[in-house]
Amino acid sequence: MAFTEDQFTDDQIIRYSRHIILPEVGGKGQTKIAAAKVFLIGAGGLGCPISYYLTAAGVGEIAIVDDDVVDLSNLQRQILHSTKTIGMQKVDSAKAVLNALNPDVEIVAIKERLTPDNILGYIKDYDIVIDGSDNFPTRYLVNDACVLAGKPLSSGAVLRFEGQVTTIVPGQGHCYRCLFEEMPPEGLVPSCQEGGVLGVLPGIIGTLQAMEVLKLILGKGDVLMNTLLIYDALKTNFRKVKVPKNPECQVCGTHPTITKLGSYEANYCRA
Protein backbone atom coordinates (compact mmCIF):
# COMPACT_ATOMS: atom_id res chain seq x y z
CA MET A 1 0.00 0.00 0.00
CA ALA A 2 1.44 3.33 -1.06
CA PHE A 3 1.74 5.75 1.77
CA THR A 4 0.53 9.32 1.62
CA GLU A 5 0.43 11.86 4.40
CA ASP A 6 -3.28 12.25 3.69
CA GLN A 7 -3.86 8.95 5.50
CA PHE A 8 -3.56 10.76 8.81
CA THR A 9 -5.95 13.30 10.23
CA ASP A 10 -4.50 16.47 11.75
CA ASP A 11 -5.14 15.05 15.20
CA GLN A 12 -3.40 11.79 14.35
CA ILE A 13 -0.36 13.68 13.07
CA ILE A 14 -0.15 15.41 16.44
CA ARG A 15 -0.95 12.27 18.48
CA TYR A 16 1.72 10.17 16.76
CA SER A 17 4.24 12.97 16.09
CA ARG A 18 6.88 11.48 18.42
CA HIS A 19 6.69 8.26 16.41
CA ILE A 20 6.66 9.99 13.04
CA ILE A 21 9.85 11.95 13.72
CA LEU A 22 11.78 8.74 14.46
CA PRO A 23 13.70 7.66 11.35
CA GLU A 24 12.89 4.01 12.19
CA VAL A 25 9.16 4.71 12.31
CA GLY A 26 7.99 7.70 10.26
CA GLY A 27 4.60 7.87 8.62
CA LYS A 28 5.22 4.47 7.02
CA GLY A 29 5.86 2.82 10.35
CA GLN A 30 2.85 4.48 11.93
CA THR A 31 0.74 3.18 9.06
CA LYS A 32 2.04 -0.34 9.80
CA ILE A 33 1.17 0.09 13.48
CA ALA A 34 -2.33 1.27 12.53
CA ALA A 35 -2.81 -1.75 10.27
CA ALA A 36 -1.66 -4.29 12.88
CA LYS A 37 -4.03 -6.63 14.70
CA VAL A 38 -2.84 -8.24 17.91
CA PHE A 39 -4.40 -10.87 20.15
CA LEU A 40 -3.69 -10.48 23.87
CA ILE A 41 -4.27 -13.19 26.43
CA GLY A 42 -5.06 -11.74 29.84
CA ALA A 43 -6.15 -8.34 31.15
CA GLY A 44 -4.12 -8.73 34.33
CA GLY A 45 -0.70 -7.65 35.57
CA LEU A 46 0.99 -8.05 32.17
CA GLY A 47 -2.03 -7.48 29.96
CA CYS A 48 -2.76 -4.05 31.44
CA PRO A 49 0.56 -2.35 30.60
CA ILE A 50 0.82 -4.25 27.30
CA SER A 51 -2.60 -3.08 26.08
CA TYR A 52 -2.18 0.40 27.58
CA TYR A 53 1.00 1.13 25.62
CA LEU A 54 -0.10 -0.60 22.43
CA THR A 55 -3.30 1.45 22.52
CA ALA A 56 -1.30 4.62 23.03
CA ALA A 57 0.91 3.59 20.11
CA GLY A 58 -2.12 3.36 17.82
CA VAL A 59 -2.19 -0.39 17.05
CA GLY A 60 -5.19 -0.92 14.78
CA GLU A 61 -6.96 -3.68 16.67
CA ILE A 62 -6.35 -5.31 20.04
CA ALA A 63 -8.41 -8.32 21.06
CA ILE A 64 -8.21 -9.09 24.77
CA VAL A 65 -9.39 -12.42 26.13
CA ASP A 66 -10.02 -12.90 29.86
CA ASP A 67 -12.91 -14.55 31.68
CA ASP A 68 -12.08 -13.07 35.08
CA VAL A 69 -13.66 -10.18 37.01
CA VAL A 70 -11.79 -7.36 38.74
CA ASP A 71 -10.92 -8.11 42.35
CA LEU A 72 -9.62 -5.72 44.99
CA SER A 73 -6.41 -7.77 45.23
CA ASN A 74 -5.68 -7.06 41.53
CA LEU A 75 -5.37 -3.32 41.97
CA GLN A 76 -1.85 -3.39 43.42
CA ARG A 77 -0.56 -4.06 39.87
CA GLN A 78 -3.34 -4.24 37.26
CA ILE A 79 -3.34 -0.59 36.32
CA LEU A 80 -6.28 -0.45 33.91
CA HIS A 81 -8.72 -1.46 36.62
CA SER A 82 -9.84 0.66 39.53
CA THR A 83 -11.68 0.63 42.83
CA LYS A 84 -14.79 1.64 40.87
CA THR A 85 -14.61 -1.37 38.52
CA ILE A 86 -14.32 -4.08 41.17
CA GLY A 87 -16.68 -6.91 40.20
CA MET A 88 -16.76 -5.86 36.54
CA GLN A 89 -15.44 -8.16 33.81
CA LYS A 90 -11.74 -7.34 33.39
CA VAL A 91 -12.04 -7.00 29.62
CA ASP A 92 -14.85 -4.43 30.01
CA SER A 93 -12.99 -2.51 32.69
CA ALA A 94 -9.88 -2.47 30.47
CA LYS A 95 -11.79 -1.55 27.31
CA ALA A 96 -13.31 1.57 28.90
CA VAL A 97 -9.89 2.95 29.85
CA LEU A 98 -8.30 2.02 26.53
CA ASN A 99 -11.13 3.60 24.50
CA ALA A 100 -10.74 6.78 26.52
CA LEU A 101 -7.00 6.83 25.86
CA ASN A 102 -7.22 6.34 22.09
CA PRO A 103 -10.45 6.05 20.10
CA ASP A 104 -8.42 5.13 16.97
CA VAL A 105 -7.86 1.65 18.38
CA GLU A 106 -10.48 -1.07 18.04
CA ILE A 107 -10.63 -3.01 21.32
CA VAL A 108 -12.32 -6.40 21.06
CA ALA A 109 -13.31 -7.71 24.51
CA ILE A 110 -13.64 -11.49 24.72
CA LYS A 111 -15.07 -12.83 27.98
CA GLU A 112 -13.94 -16.39 27.63
CA ARG A 113 -11.32 -18.85 28.72
CA LEU A 114 -9.00 -19.99 25.95
CA THR A 115 -9.26 -23.70 25.24
CA PRO A 116 -7.65 -26.12 22.79
CA ASP A 117 -10.97 -25.98 20.90
CA ASN A 118 -11.32 -22.21 20.48
CA ILE A 119 -7.79 -20.74 20.40
CA LEU A 120 -6.91 -21.44 16.76
CA GLY A 121 -10.18 -19.92 15.59
CA TYR A 122 -9.39 -16.74 17.50
CA ILE A 123 -5.74 -16.22 16.58
CA LYS A 124 -6.11 -16.94 12.86
CA ASP A 125 -7.34 -13.37 12.24
CA TYR A 126 -4.47 -11.69 14.12
CA ASP A 127 -0.88 -10.88 13.17
CA ILE A 128 0.76 -11.28 16.56
CA VAL A 129 -0.21 -13.08 19.76
CA ILE A 130 0.79 -11.79 23.20
CA ASP A 131 0.72 -14.03 26.23
CA GLY A 132 0.02 -12.14 29.42
CA SER A 133 -1.44 -15.15 31.21
CA ASP A 134 -0.46 -16.20 34.68
CA ASN A 135 -0.45 -19.98 34.47
CA PHE A 136 1.43 -22.83 32.85
CA PRO A 137 -1.46 -24.63 31.10
CA THR A 138 -2.34 -21.45 29.18
CA ARG A 139 1.31 -20.69 28.42
CA TYR A 140 1.82 -24.13 26.83
CA LEU A 141 -1.52 -23.99 25.04
CA VAL A 142 -0.69 -20.58 23.56
CA ASN A 143 2.82 -21.67 22.57
CA ASP A 144 1.63 -24.79 20.81
CA ALA A 145 -1.23 -22.95 19.08
CA CYS A 146 1.13 -20.22 17.82
CA VAL A 147 3.66 -22.75 16.51
CA LEU A 148 0.91 -24.72 14.74
CA ALA A 149 -0.64 -21.53 13.31
CA GLY A 150 2.71 -19.86 12.51
CA LYS A 151 1.89 -16.75 14.56
CA PRO A 152 4.63 -14.68 16.24
CA LEU A 153 4.23 -14.73 20.02
CA SER A 154 5.48 -12.48 22.79
CA SER A 155 5.60 -14.44 26.02
CA GLY A 156 6.12 -12.98 29.49
CA ALA A 157 6.05 -14.24 33.04
CA VAL A 158 6.51 -12.73 36.49
CA LEU A 159 6.93 -14.12 39.99
CA ARG A 160 8.00 -12.40 43.19
CA PHE A 161 10.97 -10.28 42.02
CA GLU A 162 11.82 -12.03 38.79
CA GLY A 163 10.45 -11.63 35.29
CA GLN A 164 11.07 -13.39 31.98
CA VAL A 165 10.40 -12.29 28.41
CA THR A 166 10.90 -14.09 25.14
CA THR A 167 9.72 -13.68 21.56
CA ILE A 168 8.77 -16.72 19.53
CA VAL A 169 8.79 -16.51 15.75
CA PRO A 170 7.66 -19.92 14.47
CA GLY A 171 9.79 -21.27 11.65
CA GLN A 172 12.65 -18.91 12.54
CA GLY A 173 13.48 -19.24 16.21
CA HIS A 174 12.90 -21.28 19.33
CA CYS A 175 9.57 -21.91 21.01
CA TYR A 176 8.58 -22.17 24.68
CA ARG A 177 8.90 -25.97 24.60
CA CYS A 178 12.47 -25.71 23.24
CA LEU A 179 13.13 -23.90 26.51
CA PHE A 180 11.02 -25.94 28.94
CA GLU A 181 9.81 -29.17 27.33
CA GLU A 182 6.94 -29.91 29.69
CA MET A 183 4.89 -28.08 32.28
CA PRO A 184 6.56 -28.27 35.68
CA PRO A 185 5.12 -30.88 38.08
CA GLU A 186 2.56 -29.47 40.50
CA GLY A 187 4.86 -29.58 43.52
CA LEU A 188 7.35 -27.25 41.80
CA VAL A 189 4.81 -24.55 41.02
CA PRO A 190 4.49 -21.96 43.77
CA SER A 191 1.25 -22.10 45.71
CA CYS A 192 -0.88 -19.00 46.25
CA GLN A 193 0.86 -17.91 49.41
CA GLU A 194 4.28 -18.29 47.74
CA GLY A 195 3.23 -16.55 44.57
CA GLY A 196 3.51 -12.89 45.50
CA VAL A 197 4.71 -10.27 43.06
CA LEU A 198 6.01 -6.78 43.63
CA GLY A 199 3.47 -4.65 41.79
CA VAL A 200 5.86 -2.78 39.47
CA LEU A 201 7.36 -6.01 38.10
CA PRO A 202 4.54 -6.89 35.66
CA GLY A 203 4.69 -3.26 34.50
CA ILE A 204 8.34 -3.68 33.52
CA ILE A 205 7.88 -7.07 31.88
CA GLY A 206 4.63 -6.05 30.16
CA THR A 207 6.16 -2.91 28.69
CA LEU A 208 9.11 -4.99 27.42
CA GLN A 209 6.56 -7.24 25.70
CA ALA A 210 4.78 -4.22 24.20
CA MET A 211 8.14 -3.01 22.86
CA GLU A 212 8.85 -6.43 21.32
CA VAL A 213 5.43 -6.35 19.64
CA LEU A 214 6.02 -2.87 18.17
CA LYS A 215 9.41 -4.00 16.80
CA LEU A 216 7.75 -7.06 15.22
CA ILE A 217 5.14 -4.77 13.63
CA LEU A 218 7.76 -2.31 12.38
CA GLY A 219 10.28 -4.97 11.37
CA LYS A 220 12.98 -2.96 13.14
CA GLY A 221 15.69 -3.96 15.58
CA ASP A 222 16.30 -7.38 17.10
CA VAL A 223 13.58 -9.18 19.01
CA LEU A 224 14.20 -11.79 21.72
CA MET A 225 14.31 -14.66 19.24
CA ASN A 226 16.31 -17.65 20.53
CA THR A 227 16.76 -15.61 23.67
CA LEU A 228 15.23 -15.51 27.14
CA LEU A 229 15.55 -12.18 28.95
CA ILE A 230 15.56 -12.56 32.72
CA TYR A 231 15.07 -9.54 34.96
CA ASP A 232 16.02 -9.71 38.62
CA ALA A 233 14.31 -6.76 40.28
CA LEU A 234 16.10 -7.07 43.62
CA LYS A 235 19.53 -6.95 42.01
CA THR A 236 18.41 -4.66 39.16
CA ASN A 237 19.96 -7.11 36.74
CA PHE A 238 18.97 -7.95 33.16
CA ARG A 239 20.42 -11.19 31.81
CA LYS A 240 20.01 -12.66 28.33
CA VAL A 241 20.18 -16.43 28.03
CA LYS A 242 20.62 -18.07 24.62
CA VAL A 243 17.85 -20.54 23.83
CA PRO A 244 18.72 -22.51 20.72
CA LYS A 245 15.87 -23.99 18.73
CA ASN A 246 15.68 -27.66 19.72
CA PRO A 247 15.53 -29.88 16.61
CA GLU A 248 13.93 -32.54 18.82
CA CYS A 249 11.24 -30.15 20.12
CA GLN A 250 7.86 -31.86 20.45
CA VAL A 251 6.02 -29.06 18.69
CA CYS A 252 8.50 -27.06 16.55
CA GLY A 253 11.15 -29.76 15.91
CA THR A 254 11.82 -31.66 12.69
CA HIS A 255 9.56 -34.55 13.71
CA PRO A 256 6.93 -33.01 15.97
CA THR A 257 4.75 -35.28 18.11
CA ILE A 258 2.35 -32.45 18.95
CA THR A 259 0.48 -31.83 15.70
CA LYS A 260 -2.84 -30.79 17.21
CA LEU A 261 -3.91 -29.29 20.51
CA GLY A 262 -4.59 -31.91 23.17
CA SER A 263 -5.21 -31.46 26.87
CA TYR A 264 -3.59 -28.75 28.98
CA GLU A 265 -5.27 -29.38 32.29
CA ALA A 266 -3.32 -29.17 35.51
CA ASN A 267 -4.35 -28.59 39.09
CA TYR A 268 -2.29 -25.53 39.79
CA CYS A 269 -3.47 -22.87 42.12
CA ARG A 270 -4.77 -20.13 39.81
CA ALA A 271 -5.18 -17.31 42.28
Add this chain to the structure above:
Amino acid sequence: MEEIIADKRIDIRGLKCPYTFVRSKLAIESMTSGEVLEITMDYPEAAVSIPKSMQDHGQRVLSVDKINGTDWVILIRKERD
Protein backbone atom coordinates in the same frame (compact mmCIF):
# COMPACT_ATOMS: atom_id res chain seq x y z
CA MET B 1 22.13 28.73 -12.02
CA GLU B 2 19.34 26.58 -13.34
CA GLU B 3 15.96 26.82 -11.70
CA ILE B 4 14.90 23.80 -9.63
CA ILE B 5 11.28 22.81 -10.12
CA ALA B 6 9.67 21.29 -7.03
CA ASP B 7 7.67 18.08 -7.46
CA LYS B 8 5.67 18.81 -4.33
CA ARG B 9 5.02 21.96 -2.31
CA ILE B 10 3.83 22.33 1.26
CA ASP B 11 2.97 25.53 3.09
CA ILE B 12 3.46 25.04 6.81
CA ARG B 13 3.38 28.69 7.83
CA GLY B 14 1.85 28.98 11.27
CA LEU B 15 3.20 25.62 12.46
CA LYS B 16 5.83 25.32 15.19
CA CYS B 17 8.31 22.57 16.04
CA PRO B 18 8.08 19.62 16.01
CA TYR B 19 5.08 19.78 13.64
CA THR B 20 7.07 21.72 11.07
CA PHE B 21 9.34 18.68 10.79
CA VAL B 22 6.54 16.11 11.17
CA ARG B 23 4.69 17.62 8.19
CA SER B 24 7.88 17.92 6.13
CA LYS B 25 8.85 14.34 6.90
CA LEU B 26 5.42 12.99 5.98
CA ALA B 27 5.60 14.91 2.71
CA ILE B 28 9.08 13.55 1.89
CA GLU B 29 7.98 10.00 2.73
CA SER B 30 5.11 10.19 0.24
CA MET B 31 7.51 11.12 -2.59
CA THR B 32 9.87 8.98 -4.66
CA SER B 33 13.65 9.24 -4.66
CA GLY B 34 15.05 12.09 -6.72
CA GLU B 35 11.97 14.29 -6.35
CA VAL B 36 12.21 17.76 -4.81
CA LEU B 37 10.06 19.08 -1.97
CA GLU B 38 9.51 22.80 -1.49
CA ILE B 39 8.65 23.84 2.05
CA THR B 40 7.37 27.33 2.86
CA MET B 41 7.55 28.07 6.57
CA ASP B 42 7.76 30.95 9.03
CA TYR B 43 8.96 29.45 12.30
CA PRO B 44 12.53 30.81 12.62
CA GLU B 45 13.97 27.87 14.58
CA ALA B 46 12.72 25.44 11.93
CA ALA B 47 14.76 27.24 9.25
CA VAL B 48 17.76 25.68 10.98
CA SER B 49 16.30 22.47 12.43
CA ILE B 50 14.46 21.20 9.34
CA PRO B 51 17.51 21.26 7.08
CA LYS B 52 19.59 19.63 9.82
CA SER B 53 17.05 16.88 10.53
CA MET B 54 16.48 16.23 6.83
CA GLN B 55 20.22 15.81 6.39
CA ASP B 56 20.37 13.47 9.40
CA HIS B 57 17.64 11.38 7.78
CA GLY B 58 19.69 11.11 4.60
CA GLN B 59 17.98 13.72 2.41
CA ARG B 60 19.79 16.45 0.48
CA VAL B 61 19.15 20.10 1.34
CA LEU B 62 19.34 22.08 -1.91
CA SER B 63 18.66 25.56 -0.55
CA VAL B 64 17.37 27.57 2.39
CA ASP B 65 16.20 31.08 1.46
CA LYS B 66 14.58 33.81 3.46
CA ILE B 67 12.11 35.19 0.94
CA ASN B 68 10.65 38.11 2.94
CA GLY B 69 10.47 39.50 6.45
CA THR B 70 8.84 36.38 7.91
CA ASP B 71 9.03 33.43 5.50
CA TRP B 72 11.60 30.89 4.38
CA VAL B 73 11.60 28.51 1.43
CA ILE B 74 13.53 25.28 1.77
CA LEU B 75 14.22 22.88 -1.09
CA ILE B 76 14.95 19.25 -0.24
CA ARG B 77 15.76 16.45 -2.66
CA LYS B 78 14.63 13.02 -1.53
CA GLU B 79 17.63 10.68 -1.56
CA ARG B 80 16.41 7.75 0.51
CA ASP B 81 13.29 6.12 1.90
